[in-house]
Amino acid sequence: MKRYLTVFRASMQINLAYRAHFLFLLLGNAVFIVVTWFLWKSIYAGREILNGMSFERTFTYLSLAMSVFVLLQTWVEWGMSQRIISGDIVIDLLRPLDYMGLMVSDILGFVAGNFLAIALPSFLIVVFAFGMPVPLGLNLPLCLVSLALSFIINFSIDFLVGNLGFYTESTWGISITKEVIVLSLSGALVPLQFYPEAIRRALEWLPFQAIYSAPINILTDGGMGIGAMLKTLGAQAAWAAVLVLAARAAFARASRAVTVNGG
Amino acid sequence: MPIIEAKGLAKHFKVLNRREGLGGAFRDLFSRDYRCVKAVDGIDLSIEKGEIVGFIGPNGAGKSTTIKMLIGVLEASAGTVLVDGFVPYKERSRYVRDIGVVLGQRTQLWWDLPVIESFKILREIYRLDAKAYEENLGLFKELFSIGDLLAKPVRNLSLGQRMLCDIAAAFLHDPKIIFLDEPTIGLDVEVRSKVREVVKRLNEEKGTTIVLTSHDVGDIEELARRIILIDGGKLLYDGLSERFLGIFGRFRTLRLDCRALEGDPRERISEALAEAFPDQGGPALGKSEGSWLDVVVNQDRFALADVLSFLMRKFSFADVKVEEIEMAEVIRKVYEGALR
Numbered sequence: 001m002k003r004y005l006t007v008f009r010a011s012m013q014i015n016l017a018y019r020a021h022f023l024f025l026l027l028g029n030a031v032f033i034v035v036t037w038f039l040w041k042s043i044y045a046g047r048e049i050l051n052g053m054s055f056e057r058t059f060t061y062l063s064l065a066m067s068v069f070v071l072l073q074t075w076v077e078w079g080m081s082q083r084i085i086s087g088d089i090v091i092d093l094l095r096p097l098d099y100m101g102l103m104v105s106d107i108l109g110f111v112a113g114n115f116l117a118i119a120l121p122s123f124l125i126v127v128f129a130f131g132m133p134v135p136l137g138l139n140l141p142l143c144l145v146s147l148a149l150s151f152i153i154n155f156s157i158d159f160l161v162g163n164l165g166f167y168t169e170s171t172w173g174i175s176i177t178k179e180v181i182v183l184s185l186s187g188a189l190v191p192l193q194f195y196p197e198a199i200r201r202a203l204e205w206l207p208f209q210a211i212y213s214a215p216i217n218i219l220t221d222g223g224m225g226i227g228a229m230l231k232t233l234g235a236q237a238a239w240a241a242v243l244v245l246a247a248r249a250a251f252a253r254a255s256r257a258v259t260v261n262g263g
Numbered sequence: 264m265p266i267i268e269a270k271g272l273a274k275h276f277k278v279l280n281r282r283e284g285l286g287g288a289f290r291d292l293f294s295r296d297y298r299c300v301k302a303v304d305g306i307d308l309s310i311e312k313g314e315i316v317g318f319i320g321p322n323g324a325g326k327s328t329t330i331k332m333l334i335g336v337l338e339a340s341a342g343t344v345l346v347d348g349f350v351p352y353k354e355r356s357r358y359v360r361d362i363g364v365v366l367g368q369r370t371q372l373w374w375d376l377p378v379i380e381s382f383k384i385l386r387e388i389y390r391l392d393a394k395a396y397e398e399n400l401g402l403f404k405e406l407f408s409i410g411d412l413l414a415k416p417v418r419n420l421s422l423g424q425r426m427l428c429d430i431a432a433a434f435l436h437d438p439k440i441i442f443l444d445e446p447t448i449g450l451d452v453e454v455r456s457k458v459r460e461v462v463k464r465l466n467e468e469k470g471t472t473i474v475l476t477s478h479d480v481g482d483i484e485e486l487a488r489r490i491i492l493i494d495g496g497k498l499l500y501d502g503l504s505e506r507f508l509g510i511f512g513r514f515r516t517l518r519l520d521c522r523a524l525e526g527d528p529r530e531r532i533s534e535a536l537a538e539a540f541p542d543q544g545g546p547a548l549g550k551s552e553g554s555w556l557d558v559v560v561n562q563d564r565f566a567l568a569d570v571l572s573f574l575m576r577k578f579s580f581a582d583v584k585v586e587e588i589e590m591a592e593v594i595r596k597v598y599e600g601a602l603r
Contacts, residue, residue: 006387014375090336091371096360097388256338 003097004105011109022117029070029118033063033125051193057220058191060132064216065188067122071114072151072211074107076158077175081165089258099255100248104155111151119147135222142229146215149236154211156243157182163247163254181208188212207239266440266472267310267333271342273496274303274328302328304496305342310474312439315466317487317504318476321590325496326476330444333474334364347439360389363433363471367445370429372417378428379413382435389436396435402468403431406461423454430458434465441465443475447482459485478590484508494594510601511593513562517546517571520582522554529556532578539573546570549592554581559592 015021037059044055053061080103083089095102126132161178165171183189186208192200203209214232217224224232280296281287303325310316318326331337332344335351335358344351349358364371372381386396404410407427412420420428426446433441443462447455463486466473477483483490483504490507492500500507521528529551536545536558546565549557558574560567567585575583 003388003390006384010373010376010380010384013380014373017375088369090331090366091369093336093355094334094359094364094371095388096356098356258337 004101007097007102007105008109008112011106012112013109015110015113022113025070025114025117026121029067029122030125032066033122033130036062036066037130051191053191053193056132059130060126060134060220061191061216062189063122063126064219065212067119068147068150068212068215069183069188070118071111071147072154074110074155074158076103076107076155077162077165077171077178080159080162081171081175084165084258085170093255093258100159100251103159107155108151133222134220138226139218139224139229142233143215143219146218146233146236149233149240150211150215152240153207153236153243154182156240156247157207159247160243160250163250166254166257182211185209186212207243210236210239265309266312267308267344267346267474269306269308269333269342269344272303272306272308272329272332272339272344273301273341274325274332274337275340276300276302301496303332306493306496306498308491308501310472312472313466313470314489315463315473315475315487317483317490318474318493319478319480319483319490319590320493320499321478321594324493326478326493327444328496329493330442330474330476334362334442335359360436361439363436363438363441365426365429365433365441365443365446367426367443367448370417370425371432372425372428374417377414377416378409378420381417381428381432382413385432385435391436395437399435399437403434406464407431407457423450423457426450426454426458427461430461434469434471437469438471440472440474443473445476445478447477447479455479455481456485462486480508480511480587480590480593484512492593492597494597499594499597511588511596514588514592515560515562515567516549516586516588516592517558517560517567517574518584518586519556519558519574519578519580520554521556521578522581523579532556532558532574535574535577536570540565540570549589559588 040055040059040062044050044058048054050058080089083092092099092102123134127134157178161171161174164174168174185203185206187195187203188211192203192209192213195203214236218229218232276299277297278300279291280298282290306325306329318329320326328337332339333346333351335349335353335355338352346358347361351358372378373384376384382396382400385391407430409424409427409431412424412428417425417428430443430446433443441462446462447458450458459482462473462475465471473486475482475486487504489502490500490504491498492507519528519532521532524531529548533545533548536548538545540546542564546558546560549559551557558570560570571583571585574580
C-alpha cells in the first residue's frame with residue numbers, strides 16, 4: 001500500500017507544478033456554470049416546475065454534474081493508448097506493481113489536484129454566488145464516499161476501454177464514443193427526470209447513472225432519507241465491484257496482445 | 264545451474280500488409296491481408312550467473328524482441344524460458360523485482376521530477392532499506408559522477424546524462440540480472456565509453472549478471488566476454504568474444520570519396536589493388552554509396568598503412584575515412600563462413 005502511496009504523491013507533486021492548468025480549469029468550469037444558468041433559465045421560461053424538478057434543483061444538479069465530469073475526466077484510455085502506441089507501456093509493465101493499481105495511484109494524484117481546483121470552488125459558487133439551497137448535514141460526508149465510488153466506476157470503464165488499445169492501437173474514436181455514451185446515459189448533460197419514462201427505467205439498470213446521479217442526489221436532494229442514501233451507495237458499490245473485476249480480467253487478457261512498438 | 268535458460272525461443276508477429284497511398288489506406292479499412300513475421304525464430308540460450316553477455320546483430324535482427332521475452336514483457340510464441348527460476352511472462356510482477364532494465368530509447372525516470380525524486384520513488388516501490396539505498400547512491404556518485412545531476416529535472420538532462428541516471432536507477436535495488444537494450448544508442452564517443460566503464464565496474468563490484476544488446480561492435484569489445492550474434496531471428500554465433508574479435512576486430516573499413524576520379528572508380532581501384540597486392544586478389548571492395556566507395560582491409564593480411572598510402576599516391580580522393588567494420592559486413596562474412 002505504501003508503495004502505491006508513493007506513486008500517488010509523485011503524481012500529485014507533478015500535477016501541482018502546473019499552476020496555469022488549475023487556473024484555466026477553474027475559469028472554464030466557472031464559465032460553464034454561468035452558461036448553464038442562462039440556458040436553463042430560458043428553458044424554464046418562467047415556469048416553476050418542469051418534469052417534477054424546480055429550476056433551482058435542475059441548475060444545481062447540472063452545474064455540479066459538470067464539476068464531477070471535470071473532476072473525473074482523467075483521459076485514462078487516451079493515456080493508455082498513447083503509451084501502447086509509443087511502446088512506453090513496457091516501462092509500466094516492468095514496475096514491480098500491479099498495473100491497474102499503478103494506474104489508479106497515478107490518476108488519483110491528478111484527481112486530488114482537480115478536487116481542490118474544481119469540486120470545492122464549484123460547490124462554493126453554486127451555494128454562495130447563486131444562493132442555491134443545499135442541505136448541510138450527513139449528506140456531505142456520504143457525498144464524498146459516493147464520489148469515491150463514482151471515481152472507481154468511471155475509472156474502471158475508462159480502463160476497460162483503454163484495454164482495446166492493445167488490439168486497435170488507436171482509441172481516439174472509441175474514446176469519443178465512450179464519452180458520448182457515458183455523458184448522455186448518465187444524466188450528466190440533462191437530468192434523468194427529463195428522459196421518457198421507459199428509457200429512464202432502462203438506464204437505471206446501467207452503471208452510468210451511478211457515476212453522476214448518485215453523488216449529486218445525495219448532496220442536493222433534501223428529501224432523501226439516510227436509508228435511501230445508503231441504498232444508493234450500496235448500488236454504486238456493487239457496480240464498482242463488478243466493473244473492477246471486469247477491468248482486471250480484460251487487462252489480464254489484453255496484455256497478452258502486447259507487441260511493443262519502436263525498438 | 265544457469266541463471267537464464269531458453270530453449271527454442273520464438274516470437275511470431277502477425278503484421279498487416281498495408282497497401283500504398285491514400286487509396287490503399289481506404290481499401291485496408293475493408294479488406295486486410297496479414298503476413299507472419301518471425302522476429303525470433305528458435306533460439307537456445309544458457310547464461311551463467313555473473314556473466315556479461317552481449318547480443319549483437321544488425322537492426323531488426325531480433326535482439327530487442329529476445330530481450331523483451333526475457334524480461335517478461337512479451338509472451339513467447341514457442342519454446343521455453345526460465346530466468347532465475349521464474350517463467351518471466353507468467354510471474355511478471357514478482358519476477359521484475361529481481362531484475363533491472365535499461366531501454367536505450369526510453370526512460371524509466373519520472374520526466375517532470377528531479378532525478379533524486381525518481382530514485383526516492385524507486386526506493387519505495389522496490390522496498391529498499393535506507394542503508395542499501397545510501398550505499399548504492401554513494402557508489403553511483405563515485406562511479407558515475409552524477410552528483411550534480413541529481414537535483415535537475417529529468418527533462419533537462421542531455422541524452423548521455425539521462426542514460427547514466429537510467430543505468431543507476433536500474434542498479435538501485437540490487438537486482439540479480441540487468442538487461443541493457445541498446446544502452447549506447449545515439450551517444451557520443453566520450454559518454455559511450457563512460458557507460459561501458461560504469462557497467463563493467465558495477466558487474467565487478469556487485470557480481471550482477473548483465474545481458475546487453477548493441478549494434479556497435481565496440482560495446483562488445485569493451486564489455487562482454489561472450490557474444491551472441493543474431494540475424495533474421497536466428498543464432499549465428501554464441502561463444503567467446505575473443506574469437507569473434509580475433510576475426511572481426513582485425514578488419515577496418517577504408518572509406519574513399521571518389522568524386523574527383525574519372526571513369527568507373529570501382530573498376531579502377533579494384534584493378535590497381537589486385538596489381539599492387541597480389542595476395543588473394545588484394546583487399547576486397549565493399550559497398551558503394553554515392554561517391555563513397557568502401558575497401559575492407561583484413562589487417563592480418565595487409566598493413567592498413569600500406570594500402571592507404573598506396574591508394575593516396577595513385578589516386579586523388581576528395582576525402583578518406585578509416586572506420587571499424589560495419590555490422591552488415593560482419594553478417595555477410597559469417598554467412599560466407601568466417602566463423603566456421
